[in-house]
Amino acid sequence: MAFDFLVPISEKVLAFSEFLPSQALGKNIHKHTEKKGLPVFANATVAIFGVLESRNAFEKRQEKLDMDSLRIELYRLMMGNWNATIIDIGDVEEGNTVEDTYFVVNQIMSGLLEEKIIPIVIGATQDVTFPTYRAFDGIKDMINLVSIDSRFDFGEDDELISSESYMSKIITDKPNNLYNFSNLGYQSYFNAQEEIDLMERLFFDAYRLGDIVSDITLAEPILRNAHLVSLDLRAVKASEMGVTANFSPNGFDGREICGISRYAGISEKVSAFGIYEMENTLLSFRLVAQIIWCFIEGLSFRIKELPSSNDEDFTKFTVPTDSEELVFFKSHITERWWVEVPSILPEHTKNNSVALLPCTQQDYLDACNQNIPERWLKAYKKGLN
Structure with a gap:
């Protein structure tokens, strides 16, 4: 079973949770621990897990993703007025090969999707979007993918899959289950004109950063039609992440990215949410924790609507x-x-x-x-x- 590869939440985080008030997330999330094993999946709404794979990073990473610090910031936040049952199933470490990691992520995702549990994946690099997309095989025929990213991530045709070329793999890989791809927040100076032309030729949707920032509600109908949402945190301003390297001075601010995350949660079609390229800084941990909180908040406002001329609503x-x-x-x-x-x-x-x-x-x-x-x-x- 792929779930056997999940590493339990560290004793450091569990010890921190013990001193939290009863209303904190850390007191209400059902956790994967060394002593008790995996939490019960029955009736779970959301499953959080980390993926520490970073070997396909476009910019090589010097240090491992610090999931402990992220969990501490997430667990200290207060519960909303939610009916959601949240489980934290731990982390996927790097396998012997990148493909091994992809396989484990794919199997965990498939298992959660089959149980109608919404995975929230926190990945070191955005190429992990590929195995999460493939996890829909046999579950949903055609997938609408929304990427919140400053780049389209097509890369070169002959380039090996990386955090900046995974979309080429998704478009060309068989079976081709991608029905529509939408990008929110691209910045023109990071994307070759050929990539912009390709988006047009394939009838994909792309919204520039300035368009979304000037009217954040433009993101809502795009996310309402999405099954899988992939957020590259490099779409966020460097100053909001507490970093300078590999991030841009332009991007979404904290309030905007949390608003977009809430729209993703409200969408009744969104079945999986990935957050990638987090940096090991206190600001980054706090912002990602709040992004996750806003997504779960959105879930509590989901309404299934199917317009019809015979419906008085x-x-x-x-x-x-x-x-x-x-x-x-x-x-x-x-x-x-x-x-x-x-x-x-x-x-x-x-x-x-x-x-x-x-x-x-x-x-x-x-x-x-x-x-x-x-x-x-x-x-x-x-x-x-």
Whole structure:
């Protein structure tokens, strides 16, 4: 069993937990310990685990990921008003080879997904996204992946998989279960024009850092459609992480990245959340702890909604444009918006019904002004291919 490879939480962290108040996370998380073994998985909502693999780091790491310090910062935070049952199943150490580590991560992820438990993976490097993506094999046919990253991470065609080229592996690896890829927060000067062109050719979605920062709500419909979310902390400002090397002066601030994390938690489709490229600094540990807290907070606000013209909880809006007739739905409960995309293949929908693409109110207003939303066009063209 892959779970046998998990290293229990250290005695140092367990000793720290003993002195926490009863309302702290550390008192309420069910932990993997040397003495008691793995916690009970039944009824668990979220499973946290670390992956210490860093051999495929683009910038070689001098020190191991300090999961103990992260856990101390996470455990000291207070519980929200949640129904979530949280388990911390320990860490995956480096295997004999990187592929060995990937295999263990893949098997642990698959086991959790099959149990309907949402994994929160804290990885040293973002290439670990690859085995987490492959864990959906046999569980979900087509995957929507959202990466929060300053780079697209395509790399060179012949380059070995690394933390800056794992997306090339995901796109080319068989079976190809990637239906859509979206990037939030890319910074143009880190990405070759060829990579930007590739995103366009494949009808993938990309949002520049400035666009998201100027309106954080743009991230919500993208994350609402995601199954797997991968966060590269190098999308965050260096000053927010307490580091200078390998990080940029530009990026999301702490409040913005926590808001995006909360949107990921609220999304009823998100089944796995990965946080990568953490640095061993106190600010980094505290920020990652708060990102995890905000994701779990979002989980407590999840509502399953399926817009329908027969449902009184939704209003249907039909917008005629010069080339298409667009049909929008607005929820009266959450005030969220969707738009129908008729050409998406029926096998991606239930009962051969028209697919619904999450969107914003601004998309509806743009359509009323005869401007068809770009995401709708990409989804429509993708369905035709």
